[in-house]
Amino acid sequence: MNTIKSMDDFNHKIKKIIITEEEIKAAIQKAGADISRLYDGNPILLVGILKGSFVFLSDLSRAVNAPCEIGFMCAKSYYSETVSSGNVKITMDLEQDISKYHVVIAEDIVDTGRTLKEVVAILKARNPLSLQVVTLLDKPDRRLVDFKADVSLFTIPDFFVIGYGLDCAEYFRNLPYIAEYNTEN
Numbered sequence: 001m002n003t004i005k006s007m008d009d010f011n012h013k014i015k016k017i018i019i020t021e022e023e024i025k026a027a028i029q030k031a032g033a034d035i036s037r038l039y040d041g042n043p044i045l046l047v048g049i050l051k052g053s054f055v056f057l058s059d060l061s062r063a064v065n066a067p068c069e070i071g072f073m074c075a076k077s078y079y080s081e082t083v084s085s086g087n088v089k090i091t092m093d094l095e096q097d098i099s100k101y102h103v104v105i106a107e108d109i110v111d112t113g114r115t116l117k118e119v120v121a122i123l124k125a126r127n128p129l130s131l132q133v134v135t136l137l138d139k140p141d142r143r144l145v146d147f148k149a150d151v152s153l154f155t156i157p158d159f160f161v162i163g164y165g166l167d168c169a170e171y172f173r174n175l176p177y178i179a180e181y182n183t184e185n
């Protein structure tokens, strides 16, 4: 249940902006240029993992100068403290047969690494022409499995962040920046 009932409640939860809109924009322009150069005009399939990646995917796609299809997946993690793999369920899958594509996954954040490690294994088993992972944020201090994104735009410390697609109880995804969430009442 969301306890936010007013604009004051909403603003109170935004503790501190840690990455500004301008910083995000600049990093995405660079990442888009790198992707355009790497694939050299070959078509790519840009894949967003919902919901968190929808803002990043939208901006990254417009920074890429290449023939580009868009696809979405939804992955849900089911973990206990003791189980570290095999618990990601794809609740919405790609429509494309990815054996014909260079796949670029655009992710919002790599935290424990469990979701992407499994999503990547699932997609690699479908034999794409190539596959790389671009993440907006990386929290390496929280990693529980061996996973590293090919490209990471910002490395952040171990605290809960909101904004630019990332939520807390479904709010804050529409903030244009990344902020630290205020856990105090």
Ligand code: 5GP
Residues within 6 Å of the ligand: 052, 077, 108, 109, 110, 111, 112, 113, 114, 115, 116, 159, 160, 161, 162, 166, 167, 168
């Ligand atoms: P994983 O732990 O599998 O690497 O991350 C799974 C998902 O947890 C991410 O895609 C993201 O949706 C969510 N997550 C991890 N860290 C944060 C965070 O600091 N803020 C928010 N809003 N979501 C997070």
